[in-house]
Amino acid sequence: MTIPLVVGVDGSEASLEAVDWAADEAARHGVPLHLLHAAAGESEASDVIATAALRAGQRAPAVQLSSEVVPEEPASALVDQGRNAFALVLGSRGLGDLAGMLLGGVSLAVAARADCPVVVVRGAAEHRQARFGRVVVGVEEGEGSGTAVRFACREARVRRCPLVAVHTWSRRPGRHRVPPPPNWYVPEAPRRPPAQVLDDTLREAAESPGEPVVTRRVIEGPARRALLDAASEADLLVVGARRRQGHMGLQLGLVNHALLHHAPCPVAVVPQI
Structure with a gap:
């Protein structure tokens, strides 16, 4: 069934x-x-x-x-x-x-x-009625995006349209997205470069290699602004969400919360499983 x-x-x-x-x-x-x-x-x-x-x-x-x-x-x-x-x-x-x-x-x-x-x-009729021919997905570092990217790939595939994958990074302390210098001692494994984060997530989520056509965007700056900009010419914006076991509050995160309020097109929130 x-x-x-x-x-x-x-x-x-x-x-x-x-x-x-x-x-x-x-x-x-x-x-x-x-x-x-x-x-x-x-x-x-x-x-x-x-x-x-x-x-x-x-x-x-x-x-x-x-x-x-x-x-x-x-x-x-x-x-x-x-x-x-x-x-x-x-x-x-x-x-x-x-x-x-x-x-x-x-x-x-x-x-x-x-x-x-x-x-x-949400959004104007041109966004709701699939007139742009584009799906956008936000990709974050960690384990919050795999299911969202698979969902976005499936949406782009059935719509026969390209997928735009967006990953943002920042140089600010506490939001490390750039690997440390070669001789710098770090007590934990170095983080992946931003482009690698995006490539790895897309490769792991791909069900059919080469389908759909994917445009990669690696952007330095706030995720909210980058995703809203990308959504301005999209039929659907896809983001991931982590669910914390035993937590009863709103489990969206600041970026997803902002996108649900301000995105110019329909927004899909996909829980990571």
Whole structure:
């Protein structure tokens, strides 16, 4: 049985944009699409889910479609669904969010807690409707990017578009990205040069050598700025997230938090597994 792509719907315009994006994504990957509306005691629930189902069916008639209404708190219901989902797709803001918010509370909470990839659909129509033909992935040093790069490669492959892999580094103390001089004693193994970090991660994550076409960008400077710049001409921005066992707080990191609030295109947060 193929696990479904799950999209959260609440009747807001942002959630309907997420339904459109999710229908296209399910069609690309050939997976079922499951619509989930979660709210306690909402009499309009059947209308909300019916409207979303009609929209998804018209958008991608070949996709196997199912829907569900659950009387639960939305973030918890979506996180539970994510334990057996291809990915979770959410709008950037919901009906209950305050005017002026950059990102809805449910989307932020789910992106921070889910066990599967979470895509927050945001940005102008040209970004949501895949008009740029480019996927961007952020690559960090350590073990936080392998799953994200594999996800990004798969997205670029099914979209038949190039992948832009971005790795940033800084000379500031405490954020060492440059190997020490040859005669300098260091009590631990020297760090890899920035270009090697990027090459190693891409090589380890590659499923099919040479596919997709990858453009490498090694940039000295803040990761937030470099990724936002790259996302300005992208259909999807992919970042990794580390999940700390037993930690119940928001596990996103400052860079991912900023990207979810400010990126000009949909953002996929992929937990490292």
